[in-house]
Amino acid sequence: xxxxxTSHFKQPLLQTPFHQRARALSQVDSFIPWAGYTTVxxxxxxxxxxxxxxxxxxxxxxxxMVKYRVVGRDALAYLNRLVTxxxxxxxxxxxxxxxxxxDEGHLIDxxxxxxxxxxxxxxxxxxxxxxxxxDSALGFNVQISEVTxxxxxxxxxxxxxxxxxxxxxxxxxxxxxPFEIGYFTLHKYRVTVSRxxxxxxxxxxxxxxxxxxxxxxxxxxxxxxxxxxxxxxxxALNIARIEAGFLAPNVDFVSAEHTIRLATNRSPLxxxxxxxxxxxxxxxxxxxxxxxxxxxxARRQLVGLDIAGNKPAHNALLYGDNSGKREIGSISSAIWxxxxxxxxxxxxxxxxxxxxxxxxxxxxxxxxxxxWERRMSRAQVVERPFFAPQRxxxxxxxxx
Amino acid sequence: xxxxxxxxxxxxxxxxxxxHNGLICAASLARKGRSVLVLEAAAQVGGAASTREFAPGFKxxxxxxxxxxxxxxxxxxxxxxxxxxxxxAQRLPTTALLPDAAVLDLSPxxxxxxxxxxxxxxxxxxxxxxxxxxxxxxxPVFSRIPPRLRxxxxxxxxxxxxxxxxIRKLGRREMRELLxxxxxxxxxxxxxSFDSAALKGALGFDxxxxxxxxxxxxxxxxxxxxxxxxxxxxxDLGLSQPKGGMGxxxxxxxxxxxxxxxxxxxxxxVAKILVEADRAxxxxxxxxxxxxxxxxxxxxxxxxxFLTLLGAAHLDTGFARRVNHIRCRGLAAKLHIALNRxxxxxxxxxxxxxxxxxxxxxxxxxxxxxNHAKYGEFSASPVMEISVPSINDPSLAPAGQHVLxxxxxxxxxxLKESWEKGRQRFLDSALDTVERFAPGLRSCIVxxxxxxxxxxxxxxxxxxxxWHHGDLAFDQILMLRPVPGAAQYRTPVQGLFLCxxxxxxxxxxxxxxxxxxxQQVLTAGLSS
Numbered sequence: 001x002x003x004x005x006t007s008h009f010k011q012p013l014l015q016t017p018f019h020q021r022a023r024a025l026s027q028v029d030s031f032i033p034w035a036g037y038t039t040v041x042x043x044x045x046x047x048x049x050x051x052x053x054x055x056x057x058x059x060x061x062x063x064x065m066v067k068y069r070v071v072g073r074d075a076l077a078y079l080n081r082l083v084t085x086x087x088x089x090x091x092x093x094x095x096x097x098x099x100x101x102x103d104e105g106h107l108i109d110x111x112x113x114x115x116x117x118x119x120x121x122x123x124x125x126x127x128x129x130x131x132x133x134x135d136s137a138l139g140f141n142v143q144i145s146e147v148t149x150x151x152x153x154x155x156x157x158x159x160x161x162x163x164x165x166x167x168x169x170x171x172x173x174x175x176x177x178p179f180e181i182g183y184f185t186l187h188k189y190r191v192t193v194s195r196x197x198x199x200x201x202x203x204x205x206x207x208x209x210x211x212x213x214x215x216x217x218x219x220x221x222x223x224x225x226x227x228x229x230x231x232x233x234x235x236a237l238n239i240a241r242i243e244a245g246f247l248a249p250n251v252d253f254v255s256a257e258h259t260i261r262l263a264t265n266r267s268p269l270x271x272x273x274x275x276x277x278x279x280x281x282x283x284x285x286x287x288x289x290x291x292x293x294x295x296x297x298a299r300r301q302l303v304g305l306d307i308a309g310n311k312p313a314h315n316a317l318l319y320g321d322n323s324g325k326r327e328i329g330s331i332s333s334a335i336w337x338x339x340x341x342x343x344x345x346x347x348x349x350x351x352x353x354x355x356x357x358x359x360x361x362x363x364x365x366x367x368x369x370x371x372w373e374r375r376m377s378r379a380q381v382v383e384r385p386f387f388a389p390q391r392x393x394x395x396x397x398x399x400x
Numbered sequence: 401x402x403x404x405x406x407x408x409x410x411x412x413x414x415x416x417x418x419x420h421n422g423l424i425c426a427a428s429l430a431r432k433g434r435s436v437l438v439l440e441a442a443a444q445v446g447g448a449a450s451t452r453e454f455a456p457g458f459k460x461x462x463x464x465x466x467x468x469x470x471x472x473x474x475x476x477x478x479x480x481x482x483x484x485x486x487x488x489a490q491r492l493p494t495t496a497l498l499p500d501a502a503v504l505d506l507s508p509x510x511x512x513x514x515x516x517x518x519x520x521x522x523x524x525x526x527x528x529x530x531x532x533x534x535x536x537x538x539x540p541v542f543s544r545i546p547p548r549l550r551x552x553x554x555x556x557x558x559x560x561x562x563x564x565x566x567i568r569k570l571g572r573r574e575m576r577e578l579l580x581x582x583x584x585x586x587x588x589x590x591x592x593s594f595d596s597a598a599l600k601g602a603l604g605f606d607x608x609x610x611x612x613x614x615x616x617x618x619x620x621x622x623x624x625x626x627x628x629x630x631x632x633x634x635x636d637l638g639l640s641q642p643k644g645g646m647g648x649x650x651x652x653x654x655x656x657x658x659x660x661x662x663x664x665x666x667x668x669x670v671a672k673i674l675v676e677a678d679r680a681x682x683x684x685x686x687x688x689x690x691x692x693x694x695x696x697x698x699x700x701x702x703x704x705x706f707l708t709l710l711g712a713a714h715l716d717t718g719f720a721r722r723v724n725h726i727r728c729r730g731l732a733a734k735l736h737i738a739l740n741r742x743x744x745x746x747x748x749x750x751x752x753x754x755x756x757x758x759x760x761x762x763x764x765x766x767x768x769x770x771n772h773a774k775y776g777e778f779s780a781s782p783v784m785e786i787s788v789p790s791i792n793d794p795s796l797a798p799a800g801q802h803v804l805x806x807x808x809x810x811x812x813x814x815l816k817e818s819w820e821k822g823r824q825r826f827l828d829s830a831l832d833t834v835e836r837f838a839p840g841l842r843s844c845i846v847x848x849x850x851x852x853x854x855x856x857x858x859x860x861x862x863x864x865x866x867w868h869h870g871d872l873a874f875d876q877i878l879m880l881r882p883v884p885g886a887a888q889y890r891t892p893v894q895g896l897f898l899c900x901x902x903x904x905x906x907x908x909x910x911x912x913x914x915x916x917x918x919q920q921v922l923t924a925g926l927s928s
Contacts, residue, residue, distance in 0.1 A: 081713055103716035103885075135721045139712030283678060285716040288892060 017213035049236035056228030101286030106256035157203030174396035200244020245384030419447025421914035422699035428918035441669035451647030455847035614770030730853030733811035776816030868907030
């Protein structure tokens with residue numbers, strides 16, 4: 001049923017094809033593991049890199065993103081049973097953000113599905129899922145293989161990213177619509193470009209052969225020199241993704257395959273991903289449980305918070321009033337948003353406090369030169385995303 | 401009566417499979433006024449509980465050959481005797497065949513226990529009494545829908561309490577003993593109870609009959625208690641032999657079902673269970689005909705029902721995975737021999753020859769036979785349960801001639817060398833084994849065949865050719881049978897029910913699954 005050509009388990013951490021380039025640019029030697037690879041957390045400072053995402057162009061090494069190739073006569077039926085969204089609506093050369101659940105309707109993971117042909121798909125996800133994907137294949141004529149190591153990938157994100165690609169010789173790349181896939185020549189090599197990303201900004205992801213990866217990195221860096229291109233690490237990306245309101249696995253939710261405590265499982269409805277759940281497309285794993293949950297009504301909900309003050313409310317507990325007696329939730333991601341100039345967070349909040357406009361109170365602990373203070377800060381439930389510039393959707397993008 | 405009109409036929413209930421469970425379920429539903437259609441793939445009813453002519457003039461029960469688990473009240477409720485059920489013999493004895501023409505009569509309190517020491521004879525009486533007490537305490541579990549754990553329903557809580565109370569009622573000493581032996585293997589239990597190898601072998605046999613176990617396998621005391629409790633729940637009728645073989649029993653149930661208004665169609669194999677808006681709504685036959693019903697009740701094994709007839713696409717991944725992991729690889733084969741005279745068993749009295757004969761002369765013998773099966777082989781010295789049904793029922797063979805029917809263990813479903821290659825050798829070793837206890841048998845043989853689990857799978861469309869549609873083991877009984885999420889004859893798909901041996905309380909020709917399933921359909925089913 002499957003062939004798995006991976007070697008991530010043979011050595012503690014693999015290096016991506018871009019490792020030598022990253023090593024050369026790293027000024028603070030800050031590397032972190034991600035899905036079996038060593039990757040850059042910070043090249044210089046997270047703030048500097050973040051501002052390049054919002055004001056120029058950035059390269060982010062996506063190679064560790066776990067990739068599965070799904071082909072076969074039943075590929076579509078298989079995917080539609082796997083994920084909550086209607087994959088039948090996904091046209092060739094398009095990408096869809098999807099989540100998949102276990103039988104209880106609890107989230108296992110999120111990811112993107114690329115439709116690369118009539119019955120060829122690719123699933124991109126942050127963590128390995130091969131056991132669940134293979135178990136889900138029972139009764140379907142489908143072949144699933146992990147291709148993570150066969151494909152190198154770069155995120156090219158930021159307002160000048162389209163201009164960088166054009167300067168690198170990608171004719172008509174500006175015609176790519178959000179979530180569209182195109183095929184281009186970049187420095188004599190064929191590459192696949194999707195208009196996707198994790199920043200909520202204008203941006204692309206470039207998919208290539210690992211052997212050609214270094215030359216393509218160099219070509220993009222050269223093409224972007226006059227447009228402020230720089231390499232960024234995961235910390236900068238994390239600021240951008242919180243502004244965009246995107247969820248991070250193991251931060252905003254824990255995969256239902258990994259939880260030990262039943263109460264820590266999360267459904268897509270609770271995570272504000274109800275728009276991804278299509279109850280009318282036919283059966284999918286978790287459908288019956290999610291239908292029951294929907295009829296019962298949400299007990300808690302992931303929301304955006306706008307918090308008073310400028311101190312990020314990392315891991316803060318939330319209360320219904322400022323007495324701090326009745327706990328109603330907690331914060332999973334929090335930052336001071338440099339672009340919005342707001343103190344923002346993603347939080348799981350119990351009913352009925354999750355309604356837009358509700359006021360909740362965050363218990364923030366501050367270290368003032370190692371002297372700790374506790375502060376109850378008023379916070380308001382607000383719409384996500386916090387930052388959604390026009391340019392992320394504009395086709396063709398404006399020239400920057 | 402095929403439906404040639406534009407609109408497909410419509411019933412309250414469609415039952416897939418006319419084995420005894422399917423028929424009992426259909427009869428029970430029809431008696432409550434439901435319109436019921438039973439669809440059977442084969443040309444006759446009965447499934448594995450049918451009678452088959454395997455050589456001209458020689459007939460034999462295709463699967464189980466002795467009835468001992470079907471509850472008396474079930475037989476009575478369905479008025480099977482008025483629908484043609486007659487007994488060739490009842491309360492048959494069990495006799496263990498031993499080397500050197502010795503035998504051991506295992507009937508409770510049998511006078512002829514020659515060869516047993518006085519200590520063993522009294523230990524056997526005490527053992528028998530204790531096991532019967534335990535069996536009686538556990539028996540109520542069998543007649544009911546198994547309760548769910550963590551359920552808010554009062555019926556479930558009450559059922560759990562009732563089981564607890566039954567066990568508590570045994571008293572402190574006996575309860576402690578039940579809990580002590582409940583998780584043991586039967587080898588250890590019998591070793592601590594008896595000296596006689598013959599007695600231990602014969603008693604251990606019942607713990608592994610039809611199971612994927614040897615006497616030293618964990619949980620074999622449980623399988624033994626399970627069998628005894630099922631017999632107790634049935635009313636301790638003893639071993640019976642329906643006149644005309646097991647098929648005659650099913651014919652009587654079929655008549656009872658038809659008399660109650662059910663319609664039975666044979667040669668009507670079901671290809672698919674139809675689902676609309678996440679509800680079962682009927683079936684599609686292999687002929688292409690569609691039959692609509694808001695309740696589809698399958699007596700097929702759970703794997704076939706869920707993964708073939710329904711399709712994993714209608715199930716959640718976790719549930720489909722559990723179904724796929726049901727252990728249902730059969731290890732029991734049938735041996736059928738047509739004989740031109742009564743088999744010449746040495747030392748076996750005429751009375752004993754009417755009953756059940758065991759070839760399991762010691763626990764080690766059984767364990768050795770099982771060892772081979774663990775590695776995909778069969779033993780040259782298999783264990784057997786033998787019946788010569790034509791002694792009690794001459795209609796099964798031409799005048800003066802006889803049929804021998806034996807359950808032979810262990811015959812692994814997936815034989816390493818393939819059954820195509822191994823069949824003849826397996827038949828030879830089975831015949832040689834019988835010959836050892838009945839010298840001259842081979843010269844009386846008119847015809848002989850073995851029916852392997854692979855054959856059973858093909859003949860009766862049951863995954864793995866398992867007699868019980870899945871091992872009866874600690875993780876596959878009660879609310880875990882067939883899998884969590886389908887334990888009360890219901891399934892994740894509304895309107896689809898199970899009623900076969902894969903459900904609680906399992907296989908053997910018992911019929912309780914069919915009756916309990918009907919009760920669940922009446923409670924939770926939809927009306928058309």
